[in-house]
Amino acid sequence: MSQIATADFWISQVFNGVSYGALLFLLAGGLSLIFGMMRIVNMTHGSYYLLGGYVALTVIWRGGHFVLAVLVGALAIALVGIGEWNAFLKRLSGQELGQVLTTMGFALIFQDLALVIWGGDPYTIPVPAALSGSYTVGQLYFPVYRIFIIAVAALIAVILWLVLERTRIGAMMRATVDDPEMARGVGINVFLISMAVFALGATLAALAGAVAGGFVGVYPGADFEILPYAFVVVIVGGMGSLKGALIGSLMVGLLDNFGKALFPELSYFTLFAPMAAILAVRPTGLFGRA
């Protein structure tokens, strides 16, 4: 494998890893906040990702623009998330087993409904001309769409950071993550904040799914394929930490890419084993607060 020695190999692998990490950040950022605030292990998160992609696809089939499709997908799934949370999850706080099984039930139902509505064929979401093609630098190709994903993730990260750190509602959210009882005590509507965060997580997952549709496609099984990655990001970064989610995403994206390129036989092992090692030292993740 002489290609390993070249700088081109490293640059393109780092680029691929970062762009995949950007996608993972969109998926897992919301999941991390949900964990941190409500301690909900949400097995439906992968389904939001899948459904977001499918809804966006339908909008494009009906003649909608790409941007409109992504937004409609994200908002539609926010409603699904609010419905699920209101109907079931809000009553199960503190019951890990109940949450896992209930959200798994929803994941199976969504999986089957998606199969009924959109069939079993894989699709790719067509991207606008401005986002297709690639930049060429010497021997290297940088697809515009991957740069677009990195830009979207960076934008969302900045917005989330500003909202969490610089606004009143963000302060309420942080307070609720840190100590829900005290937050309730000082008059914060923890119920409403929790619902908003759950909806936000669903929205971001659906956004990730819609964006990923133009990149890895939309297909049955994508929900359970991506779900462990989202969990890994959250575990590594630490639950409830935006910075942790960001660094965790980049780490997982890079580890996954280099693992597959350098040690194809052990690629998942190189992804999950370092994570287990981190957890052995810090059970709450790199930036988690117990």
Next chain:
Amino acid sequence: MRRALPPGTPRIAIAIVFLLLLVAPPFFSSFLLALLTQAVIYAILAMSLDIILGYIGLASLGHAAYLGVGAYSVGILATRHGAGFWVTLAVGVLLATAVAAVFGLVALRATGVYFLMITLALGMVVWGLAHRWVSMTQGDNGISSVPRPDLGLPWSFAAAVPFYYLAFAGFLLAFWFLRVIVRSPFGQSLVGIRESESRMRTLGYHVWLHKYIGFMIAGGVGGFAGVLWAYYNGFVSPADLELATSVEILLMVALGGRGTLLGPALGATLIVLLKNLVSVYTHRWLLILGGVYIGTIVYAPEGIVGALRQWTKLKGERAWAGK
């Protein structure tokens, strides 16, 4: 604190079911017999998870890993090295116990959601190896044509009915073993830890060591189920140890009633029957399975055994105190 079943009716009902499982199967159709064989193997797996979930009181999302370790031990040793039943059995159970010993070191540092997530990650490590370590596991193609076991006994276990009896004997053995464990002072101290870890620590128990030993026992018995599963299926693949399988085992335990051993066995039987029988009639069986997940939590949070106990108002020692 004797956690015996309430006297009278339940005991007789259980005896009748065991008797039926012993004498009726030769008269079943081959389809039903296959389902029953799957059910008793999954019952072993569910009972082993019950040690962690029902007795230690931690929800593990990686239990399919032990099924996988046991199954791949058989798949690799039996097809590539011509190993016999007793060798694969010993390797499968010991390897699964060893894996649990390593995983326990990492996972038992945490509780609650963190324990869930760490066991999920550890389960994915094993799945990842099965999926990608192609030279060892043949990846997604799986290992096929695993022969039926030869125990060195005068009769063969190749046909469906004898194999059922082998699996059923394995179930009885696992049930007896786990029942001895949970009724022993060790098992009772696990229940004590589940109810109040700090109290048990104050009383001088080595809480971590108790949990650790329980975790390893669960892993070893899970590996035993994996060994039988590989011989039953004749085929081992990464699909056996996916995340969805781990969640399904959790459902079996929760549906039957955690902390009761026979409850999870019943839950496993019901889920195996449901998955296979419903899929005969409709393609939409995932919808129904999803409904069972949600329905279990909404209508029977303590499982079927818990619901029955409440219904008959029999006050056997409650497996799971409070709400």
